[in-house]
Amino acid sequence: MINLLELDAVGLEALLAGLGEKPFRARQVSHWIHQRFAGDVAAMTDLSKALRERLAGAAEIRGPVVISDATAEDGTRKWLLDVGAGNAIEAVFIPEDDRGTLCISSQAGCALDCAFCSTGKQGFNRNLTTAEIVGQLWHANRALLADGVSAPRRPKRELRPLGGCAGRPTAPWIEQGRPPITNVVMMGMGEPLANYESVRAALSVFLDDNAYGLSRRRVTLSTSGIVPAIDRLRDDCPVALAVSLHAPDDALRDRLVPINRKYPIATLLDACVRYLERAPRNFVTFEYVMLDGVNDSPDQARALAARVRDVPCKVNLIPWNPFPGAGFRTSPRARILAFQQTLADTGLVATIRKTRGDNIDAACGQLVGRVRDRTKRTLRIHAARTAPATH
Numbered sequence: 038m039i040n041l042l043e044l045d046a047v048g049l050e051a052l053l054a055g056l057g058e059k060p061f062r063a064r065q066v067s068h069w070i071h072q073r074f075a076g077d078v079a080a081m082t083d084l085s086k087a088l089r090e091r092l093a094g095a096a097e098i099r100g101p102v103v104i105s106d107a108t109a110e111d112g113t114r115k116w117l118l119d120v121g122a123g124n125a126i127e128a129v130f131i132p133e134d135d136r137g138t139l140c141i142s143s144q145a146g147c148a149l150d151c152a153f154c155s156t157g158k159q160g161f162n163r164n165l166t167t168a169e170i171v172g173q174l175w176h177a178n179r180a181l182l183a184d185g186v187s188a189p190r191r192p193k194r195e196l197r198p199l200g201g202c203a204g205r206p207t208a209p210w211i212e213q214g215r216p217p218i219t220n221v222v223m224m225g226m227g228e229p230l231a232n233y234e235s236v237r238a239a240l241s242v243f244l245d246d247n248a249y250g251l252s253r254r255r256v257t258l259s260t261s262g263i264v265p266a267i268d269r270l271r272d273d274c275p276v277a278l279a280v281s282l283h284a285p286d287d288a289l290r291d292r293l294v295p296i297n298r299k300y301p302i303a304t305l306l307d308a309c310v311r312y313l314e315r316a317p318r319n320f321v322t323f324e325y326v327m328l329d330g331v332n333d334s335p336d337q338a339r340a341l342a343a344r345v346r347d348v349p350c351k352v353n354l355i356p357w358n359p360f361p362g363a364g365f366r367t368s369p370r371a372r373i374l375a376f377q378q379t380l381a382d383t384g385l386v387a388t389i390r391k392t393r394g395d396n397i398d399a400a401c402g403q404l405v406g407r408v409r410d411r412t413k414r415t416l417r418i419h420a421a422r423t424a425p426a427t428h
C-alpha cells in the first residue's frame with residue numbers, strides 16, 4: 038500500500054495517471070490530504086465513488102503513530118512519534134503572536150556527532166521517509182485544528198493567505214480554521230542534508246500551493262554544513278538557510294562540529310555566498326551555540342565577525358541546553374549579552390534564541406535527549422499492558 042503522505046505533486050500525478058485519471062485529480066487529492074487533513078480516502082467526497090474505491094485499493098493515508106503529546110506552560114507542544122524498532126522522533130510546535138512554527142525532524146539519530154548535541158551522542162539510526170517528514174506537519178496541523186487552534190489572528194503583513202497568492206479565494210479548509218502552522222524549521226533531530234532526497238520531496242510538499250502553500254521564506258533548513266548538498270538545495274529547492282557555525286576558527290570547529298574536517302569554514306562560507314544567489318532571503322542565519330569558556334570570549338566574537346564579514350548574515354546565539362554527561366556548561370547570561378554586543382559593535386545583527394518548552398524538554402537540542410529512555414519505558418509500559426497473561 039502506498040502512503041499518500043510519501044508523494045509530492047509529481048508522485049501524486051503519476052499515481053492518479055496510473056489509475057487513468059487526469060492531473061487535476063491529483064490536485065484534488067492533495068487538497069484533501071494537506072489542506073483538509075483527511076485521514077482516509079473515503080472522505081474525499083468530490084471524487085467519484087468508483088475512483089475512491091480504486092484509490093483506496095492502491096493507497097492510504099498513514100499518519101504518524103503518537104507515543105506522547107505534551108504541552109508546556111508557554112504553549113509549546115511536543116509530539117513524540119514512533120518510527121519503529123524502539124526509536125522515536127519529535128516534532129515541536131512553537132506558538133508566537135504572529136506565527137506558528139513547527140520544528141521538524143529529518144532523521145532518527147544523527148551520524149555527525151557534534152560534541153554538544155544529544156542527538157549526535159545517540160548515534161545514527163535511520164533516515165526518515167518523506168511520509169514521516171511530511172507526516173509531522175500533517176499531524177501537527179490536524180491535531181491543533183482538532184483542538185480549535187488556528188493560525189494567529191495578527192499575522193505580520195508579509196504573511197500571505199495560506200495556500201495561494203493574494204486575491205485567490207480562500208481555500209476550502211476554512212470551515213475548520215486556518216492551519217496554525219505558518220512556518221517550518223528543519224531543526225529537529227538529524228541532519229536534513231544527509232537525507233537529501235526525502236527532505237527535498239518533503240520541502241516541495243510544504244511549498245506546493247495545492248498542499249501547504251508555505252512561502253520559501255517561511256521554511257528554514259538548518260545544516261551543520263554539508264557543502265555539496267547546500268549547492269544541490271540551492272539548485273533544487275532554495276528555502277531559507279541556517280548554518281550551524283558554532284566556532285570562529287577551524288581548530289575549534291573541528292572539535293565541536295566534526296564535519297568541519299571535511300568541509301572547513303572557508304569552503305562552507307563560499308557555499309553560503311553561492312546559496313544566497315538563489316535564496317528567498319538575502320542573508321544566511323549562522324547558529325552559534327554558547328558554550329561556557331569554549332567559544333564565548335570577546336576575542337572569539339571579534340574573530341567570528343571578521344570571519345563572516347563577506348557573507349550577508351545574521352547570527353543567532355543559542356544558549357546551550359544541557360544534557361547529562363555532555364561535559365559542557367551553558368555560557369552565563371552576561372557573557373552571552375557581551376558576545377552579542379561585541380558582534381553588534383562590528384555591525385553584525387545578532388539575536389539570542391529564546392528557550393521554549395523548557396518544562397517538557399522541547400528546548401533546542403533536548404528534543405530527543407531523553408527520548409530513547411522514555412521510548413523504551415513507554416514501550417515497556419505498553420508491552421506490560423498488552424502482554425497476554427502467562428501461566
Ligand code: SAH
Binds near residue numbers: 153154358359401
Ligand atoms: N543537524 C542540523 C539541524 C538540527 S540541530 C544542524 O546541526 O544544524 C538544530 C540546531 O540546534 C543546530 O544549530 C544545533 O547545533 C543546535 N543544537 C544541538 N544541540 C544543542 C544543544 N544541546 N543546545 C542548544 N543547541 C543545540
Ligand code: SF4
Binds near residue numbers: 151154158226227
Ligand atoms: Fe547532527 Fe545537527 Fe546534532 Fe550535529 S547538531 S549531531 S548535525 S543533529
